[in-house]
Amino acid sequence: MRFEVQKSPMAPFHIRQYQERDRKRVLDLFSQGMEEHIPATFYHALMLPRTLLLLLGAPLALVLMSGSWFLAILCTFCLLLSLWLLARYPWRNYVDTCLRADMADITKSYLSGRGSCFWVAESGEQVAGIVGALPVKDPPLGRKQLQLFRLSVSLQHRGLGIAKALVRTVLQFARDQGYSEVVLYTGRIQRGAVAVYQNMGFQETGTSFLNIVSKFLDVSVVHFRLLWHGTYATILTGSSSADEKCIFSCSLDSNLFDVKWKDWGREVLQFI
Incomplete structure (x- = not known):
């Protein structure tokens, strides 16, 4: 599976694997991204x-x-x-x-095996976004699931398509590693993240609460899943701008798909 993202020259960024020198900025971005809610x-x-x-x-x-x-x-x-x-x-x-669990040692948690990874989006030599992926330890029988973690984009770099590009990076990695589906959990209150996942084809599969305080506040966690199986899929870019066009081809279930760019910002994976 391969893709190329063409961006406006006014807002260039690239995605690469996490390095230890990114640690402080990654932790700050993650913490700030959560506490802003x-x-x-x-x-x-x-x-x-x-x-x-x-x-x-x-x-x-x-x-x-x-x-x-x-x-x-x-x-x-x-x-x-x-x-x-x-x-x-x-x-x-x-x-x-x-910070006491997977983020305590990102290299050990995400980069010590072939089935997991952690990426940063870099813009102007600054870490502008992050995302990680780990295999689900006890997936349902017959499924090989990859879980998306820690998606966050800094305030000053939002609106540039970085979140979508990071999610696409996880999807490419999942396909390359032979996963059958990608799952994730996000807060209902995180409306921006929920919109990104829904617009990229993820389906809601359930809700839960982290603890009794979250239940009292009615702040639920939404469960999302994206299956590779099926005859078609739809990805919504959430933008009508032509500054970010995606050329995205992949092989799913032994069928070749192609992303068709539409003027109104909808990308549809269709048989060719």
């Missing part, structure tokens, strides 16, 4: 009916019982602060867990 999580939790009921009911009850508006305002402040800390907890906890 804290405000969205806070707002999402704030808009939940049970939260609004608590924010209105508790101060009102204090006013009725004590007649003090100061206590009501203090109660509201404490409730909002508690909600912010709760919204921050799942992301901080997730980052800490990852």
Whole structure:
């Protein structure tokens, strides 16, 4: 499987394998990419009916019982602060867990075997994006699954097609290594990532919660899967710009496919 991505000369980038000199920037990018979802999580939790009921009911009850508006305002402040800390907890906890697990030694975790890898997207000698891939340890019977991990793109480099290019790199690697499907998990609140995966043909297979705090905040994890099998597949670029055109040919199930570029930004893999 091979592909070539043609980009605007205004925003060049290339994807290469991770090197140890990238470590600090990779960890910073990953941590910042996760923690930037804290405000969205806070707002999402704030808009939940049970939260609004608590924010209105508790101060009102204090006013009725004590007649003090100061206590009501203090109660509201404490409730909002508690909600912010709760919204921050799942992301901080997730980052800490990852930094103690696979991200503690990226070379050992991702580059010690043939079935896994970790890539960085480099733009202007800066690490602009990251993604990793590991084999699923206990896949369903008869399936060979590769799991996509740690996809993140820096704020200043978004909108350049880097995320899509990183995902395509994982898909190429999966095909080259003989995997039958690619799976991944991402937070529902990560709307940008969810849109990228859906637009590239991934299908939602389920949802779950990381912990009881995530369940209380209604911040679910979405399970995605992309199968190689089938007679066709569709990839949505999510852009109507012709600056990024993809020439993408591959062999899936012993049939040759070709990506046809469409003016409205849709790429369709069709038989040729």
